Amino acid sequence: MALAAGIRDDFPLLSQTVGGKPLVYLDSAATSQKPRQVLESLFEYYRSYNANVHRGIYWLAEEATARYEEARTKIASLLGAARPEEIVFTRGTTEALNLVAGTWGRANVGPGDQILLTEMEHHSNIVPWQMLAAERGAVLRYIPVTDEGRLDLDTLDRLLAGRPKIVGLAHQSNVLGTINPVRWIADRAHQAGALVVVDAAQSVPHQKVDVTALGADFLAFSGHKMLGPMGIGGLWARYAVLDAMPPYHGGGEMITSVGLDRSTYKAPPHKFEAGTPDVAGAIALGVAADYIRQIGLDAITEHVRDLTAYALLRLMEIPGLTIYGPRTATDRGGAVAFTLDRVHPHDIAQVLDGDGIAVRAGHHCAEPLHRRFGIPASARASFHLYNTRAEVDALVEGLLKVRRLFARASSTAKGGAHGAG
Amino acid sequence: MALDDLYREVILDHYAHPRNRGTLEPNDVAVEGANPLCGDELVLFLRLRDGRVEEVRFEGRGCSISQASASMMTEAVKGRTLDEVRVLVAAFKGMMHGEEPGDEMGDLAALQGVRKFPVRVKCATLPWISLEQGLDEYAAR
Numbered sequence: 001m002a003l004a005a006g007i008r009d010d011f012p013l014l015s016q017t018v019g020g021k022p023l024v025y026l027d028s029a030a031t032s033q034k035p036r037q038v039l040e041s042l043f044e045y046y047r048s049y050n051a052n053v054h055r056g057i058y059w060l061a062e063e064a065t066a067r068y069e070e071a072r073t074k075i076a077s078l079l080g081a082a083r084p085e086e087i088v089f090t091r092g093t094t095e096a097l098n099l100v101a102g103t104w105g106r107a108n109v110g111p112g113d114q115i116l117l118t119e120m121e122h123h124s125n126i127v128p129w130q131m132l133a134a135e136r137g138a139v140l141r142y143i144p145v146t147d148e149g150r151l152d153l154d155t156l157d158r159l160l161a162g163r164p165k166i167v168g169l170a171h172q173s174n175v176l177g178t179i180n181p182v183r184w185i186a187d188r189a190h191q192a193g194a195l196v197v198v199d200a201a202q203s204v205p206h207q208k209v210d211v212t213a214l215g216a217d218f219l220a221f222s223g224h225k226m227l228g229p230m231g232i233g234g235l236w237a238r239y240a241v242l243d244a245m246p247p248y249h250g251g252g253e254m255i256t257s258v259g260l261d262r263s264t265y266k267a268p269p270h271k272f273e274a275g276t277p278d279v280a281g282a283i284a285l286g287v288a289a290d291y292i293r294q295i296g297l298d299a300i301t302e303h304v305r306d307l308t309a310y311a312l313l314r315l316m317e318i319p320g321l322t323i324y325g326p327r328t329a330t331d332r333g334g335a336v337a338f339t340l341d342r343v344h345p346h347d348i349a350q351v352l353d354g355d356g357i358a359v360r361a362g363h364h365c366a367e368p369l370h371r372r373f374g375i376p377a378s379a380r381a382s383f384h385l386y387n388t389r390a391e392v393d394a395l396v397e398g399l400l401k402v403r404r405l406f407a408r409a410s411s412t413a414k415g416g417a418h419g420a421g
Numbered sequence: 422m423a424l425d426d427l428y429r430e431v432i433l434d435h436y437a438h439p440r441n442r443g444t445l446e447p448n449d450v451a452v453e454g455a456n457p458l459c460g461d462e463l464v465l466f467l468r469l470r471d472g473r474v475e476e477v478r479f480e481g482r483g484c485s486i487s488q489a490s491a492s493m494m495t496e497a498v499k500g501r502t503l504d505e506v507r508v509l510v511a512a513f514k515g516m517m518h519g520e521e522p523g524d525e526m527g528d529l530a531a532l533q534g535v536r537k538f539p540v541r542v543k544c545a546t547l548p549w550i551s552l553e554q555g556l557d558e559y560a561a562r
Contacts, residue, residue: 347428347485376460
């Protein structure tokens with residue numbers, strides 16, 4: 001089920017050159033590029049039916065509200081949610097996870113309670129829980145990561161014996177690419193009485209994610225990594241769970257009535273959507289969901305897996321290169337983190353940039369994971385539906401160039417004056 | 422942008438063969454510096470005698486620019502008076518902010534290419550800011 005040729009033509013940004021060289025964009029794990037359809041929907045919204053939602057009774061406002069709610073339905077359908085009201089629009093994964101920690105967490109986590117996370121979490125699924133733990137006197141525990149870059153599941157029974165209130169984990173690591181067995185973990189977590197919150201920022205863009213099959217209680221995602229605009233994303237939770245949660249931000253839109261002393265709140269999802277939302281962003285995210293479905297998630301998964309398998313093989317040819325995370329494309333998404341002997345990741349990214357190749361260098365908002373592997377930083381290439389094998393080849397050529405540049409310096413023979421002084 | 426401006430031969434040489442690397446005991450100044458964005462880390466040691474830098478060493482890990490800058494800095498300050506070192510620190514920071522390097526910069530002038538890569542300027546200045554901080558702490562004692 002190969003992707004149709006010409007997909008790149010849908011992404012105007014990709015046709016650019018950098019210093020005369022074609023742009024090779026290999027940082028989709030940070031943010032994906034956007035197809036023309038999504039870009040046009042943003043412009044179309046502001047040009048033709050910009051109005052505040054859930055307020056006006058004139059047709060413009062009705063149109064904006066209808067399209068906003070239609071986008072919610074599209075996302076609910078993409079994720080297999082039981083009803084559209086189970087989707088809360090947020091600014092993205094980070095806000096969605098903060099929402100869970102700040103509302104469900106505050107209502108349900110108390111002194112001495114345990115919160116179980118994993119060593120491979122993005123900071124957005126660590127820091128909100130640290131803040132909650134500090135406020136409530138709760139205790140954080142972590143599922144360790146093996147040398148291969150998978151969760152050490154042998155530790156799970158012991159960790160669940162601590163009866164954590166919540167288990168938080170990434171569906172797919174943004175660094176290692178590892179796809180975690182969420183269902184297997186969720187079943188055990190539920191038996192131990194915990195709820196399960198899944199950071200699906202990296203998985204929703206590339207694979208069919210069905211919230212029911214996954215067994216999660218909360219699922220957070222970002223629009224900008226799934227071909228949508230920045231500033232929009234969402235949280236899924238079962239309606240009954242959302243209904244029992246206190247509100248998040250207070251303000252307009254989320255209330256049914258406001259008195260001087262107290263107010264009453266709307267039902268989910270609007271209870272969690274105070275203030276004027278990013279209407280254009282939500283509608284454009286719906287368009288991104290349409291685009292993804294039209295291409296076919298299975299085809300995207302297969303394309304990214306093929307590229308990842310190819311990239312892993314080619315990268316392993318490079319002497320001195322270490323890959324972090326699974327060495328095969330099984331249960332693995334399209335992010336490949338690596339280091340190169342004697343070359344700092346920032347220098348790797350800098351030299352690649354000179355050839356128009358965009359990769360990420362740093363700790364990728366996963367400092368604890370890098371510490372676990374004993375490295376301060378790594379370089380990361382990540383793929384999406386618009387990437388090609390030729391771009392992987394360009395990456396490999398670029399890395400060989402990095403090696404040559406720094407090897408030349410290392411081999412420069414110098415006298416004994418260069419000792420430690 | 423021309424990478425050759427950034428990765429000058431002398432910079433790569435200092436990165437591959439750092440001068441004055443290690444710890445120094447006893448010392449008069451021991452100061453740590455870090456660039457959290459890049460993860461560059463540095464510890465700088467100075468031994469002073471009669472108002473001069475008698476001995477200098479550094480340890481740390483980081484990108485080629487931060488490590489080469491530290492290595493070149495140690496060569497540049499060794500044997501200088503503290504006043505001369507301060508003048509050099511100011512001149513280096515000035516160079517990173519666009520001033521033309523004078524003759525006193527010597528090999529350090531090779532680092533002026535970093536200016537064209539704003540994200541990396543912090544890497545180049547890290548050792549120098551640490552040095553200045555160390556001298557300030559020493560003077561305040």
